Amino acid sequence: MQGFAKYFIIIGIVFIVAGILLSIFPKLGLFGKLPGDISIEKENFRFYFPITTSIIISIFLTALLWLINYFSRK
Numbered sequence: 001m002q003g004f005a006k007y008f009i010i011i012g013i014v015f016i017v018a019g020i021l022l023s024i025f026p027k028l029g030l031f032g033k034l035p036g037d038i039s040i041e042k043e044n045f046r047f048y049f050p051i052t053t054s055i056i057i058s059i060f061l062t063a064l065l066w067l068i069n070y071f072s073r074k
Contacts, residue, residue, distance in 0.1 A: 007068060034050070034052040034053055034056070035052065036051055036052030037049070037050045037051060037052050037053055038050075038051060
């Protein structure tokens, strides 16, 4: 159980750093404007669903967690 706490702390720190970077540099354009992201804008309404961005983040996090799990077994 102790090993999981260390990974949760590391993942939390990564999310904090990513949040700070995205708030400091919002115009980087890394995410949110990919083909497949749904964006609907009308007069008083804005709907945004970043499906492609979500899939890319999911693949990246899956690979990262798989690597952490693979190297922690050895």
